Amino acid sequence: MTTTDTVTQPVIKLHNTKTRKKEVFTPIDPENVRMYVCGPTVYDRAHLGNARPVVVFDVLYRLLRHVYGADHVTYARNFTDVDDKINARAAESGRAIGEITAETTQWFLDDMGALGALEPNHMPRATEYIPQMVAMIEDLITKGHAYAAEGHVLFAVDSWREGYGKLSGRSVDDMIAGARVEVAPYKKNPMDFVLWKPSTDDLPGWDSPWGRGRPGWHIECSAMSYELLGDTFDIHGGGNDLMFPHHENEIAQSCCAHPEGEFAHYWLHNEMLQVEGKKMSKSLGNFFTVHDLLEQGIPGEVIRFVFLETHYRKPMDWTSEKAEQAERTLRKWRRISGDAEPGKPSEIELLPLFDDLNTPLAIQRLRAMARAIENGVETPEGPVSKADFVATANVLGLLLPETGHWADAPSADLTKHETRLFEVRQTAMEAKDFSEVDRLKTAYMDAGLEVRMSKTGVELVPGPGFDPAKLDEI
Structure with a gap:
């Protein structure tokens, strides 16, 4: 007698900022699920707030790989390596811009690796895609969506009023009334934003039809996502501080340059981070980089655990008490799991992740699995093996062998x-x-x-x- 197992694809639901509701995730092509996340501007160490979207979208990346297969998910996250902050840092330090961005890019990768984050499939640097940006800007001018003025090129918001503001839920008139925008004589509308700006001899610059200059911030993500993922892809993510103007401007540029596409189907935004109940600020003395915490002896896995205890769409409060509790829990889990090799993740225990990345509930499920193993009993869902426990935790980026050395040495x-x-x-x-x-x-x-x-x-x-x-x- 032959038994045929029917494998049911798990249903992932994600809160889509664009529609303001939770939706079933249906990829354009299950053989090539594509995600783009806005990355850092590399001029200094990544602070704790910079790390939250990295961890959030790393969990989503791991979940998508678990469901669709590692070879069928493409994740791109950019590095902004041409920016006024970088220019200012170079002027202050007397160091070359390329030297600064190379160093800070590696700092970022090292620190995020310490948090257990997988490296994306693509990590494009803005300076590598200048020709593509120039081509997109030329196309926008040709189509009547941009104009050149005094060495600048600006996107004409009035040319796309029907779509501008839908992501953030604001009308153009409301945005003009409430926004702090640069008032410049060459702008036709105060909301028009820069696609290209002139560079002086002491600043980075590239030749273009509008003179030597450099791209505006927003155009880089539109150009790079198009080159790497096409005119339509599945998921675009980032912190909610990027929703306006960055993501709003990305949508405008991309939809006007490639009207045959739809840009991103699902938009995900994580909430911001606080420290001990207050907004992180250097003036308050509660500003931490990830490197600061690692240097203080707080393991990257502990930092990750604290992040995951709060749902990504809720504000997260980093406290020393949470870090201590997280360290205690992870030591216990690593002791319980021992040297077990990952088995098969428990689909039942992963169900919270399928529901809009409910990591707090997923951690609760892991706690129940740990108690069952420790006490030699079953969970309500059935028996639990150490191998299944480790594999399930791995989908959240926890109990990974490469991030666990901190817990191994003292116990031995x-x-x-x-x-x-x-x-x-x-x-x-x-x-x-x-x-x-x-x-x-x-x-x-x-x-x-x-x-x-x-x-x-x-x-x-x-x-x-x-x-x-x-x-x-x-």
């Missing part, structure tokens, strides 16, 4: 201390004198260890602030 040296405390306790039970047991327990807790004692043994679990050096004094 604790066996002799556990044996010692167990033997001392056995002696104390016979002598009815527990003073030495109490002394050791206090010493281990002072070293940052959680002491767990049962009839069958003793377990010492490293917590936040664990200091292995203190063990030598015990």
Whole structure:
């Protein structure tokens, strides 16, 4: 008798900013699912807020790869390496612009790698696509959607009033009334935005039909996404601070340059980040780069876990207490899973991710799986193996072997201390004198260890602030 298993494709639902509702995700081509996410401007270290969209869309990337296959998902995330902030940094430091952007780009990749983020399939740099930007600008002028004025080229918002503002839900008139826009004599409309601007001899510049200059910020993503993903692709993402004007301007440029396409079908935006309940600000002294936290000894996996405990469409508050709790949980999970190789992710436990990336609920499911393994019981959904637990966590970018070395080293040296405390306790039970047991327990807790004692043994679990050096004094 032959049994044929019917595999049902999981249904992914995503909140589409464009329609303001949760929709079933239906890719244009399941064999080539395409996603574009706006990347960093590389002039300095990535701050904590820069990291949130990286982690959010890394989870989505992992989920899409899980559902459609790693070879059938294309993810592009750009680097803005021509920008006034970069120019200013070069002027301040006296260093070459190329040297600064090469260094800061690698910093970004290293820091995001520490958070367990996969590198996208494409990581285009704006300076590599200047000819494509010039060609798109020329096309927009030809089609009547842009005009040249005093060495600049500007997009004419009035040429596309029917579509401009739909993503952010604002009319052009409302935007003019409330926006801080550059008032320039060469603009036909205050909302017109720069596609190309002139460069002086001391600034980066490229030859163009409008003179030596450099692109505006918005045109780069339109040109690069078209070259890498086509005139229509599945998902466009980024922080909600980019919704207007950046994403609104991208849509206008792309739809006017390629009216045969639809640009992006689904728009996803993550909310912003706070630190200890306040907006992150250098003036408040609560401004952190990812590198700062890593240097303080906070593992990248812990940073990622804290991010995932808040849904991506809600404001996230980074606190030291959350980091300590996350470290404690991850140490426990890594201890429970041991050296288990990833098995097959549990589709049932992954269901929260299919519902608009509900990472907080997915973590709750992982907690239940961990408890079941630790206590030797089943979850309501059935038995749980260590291999399935690790594989399910991996879809969230957790319990990865490459990001777990921080948790492995301290635990390896604790066996002799556990044996010692167990033997001392056995002696104390016979002598009815527990003073030495109490002394050791206090010493281990002072070293940052959680002491767990049962009839069958003793377990010492490293917590936040664990200091292995203190063990030598015990």
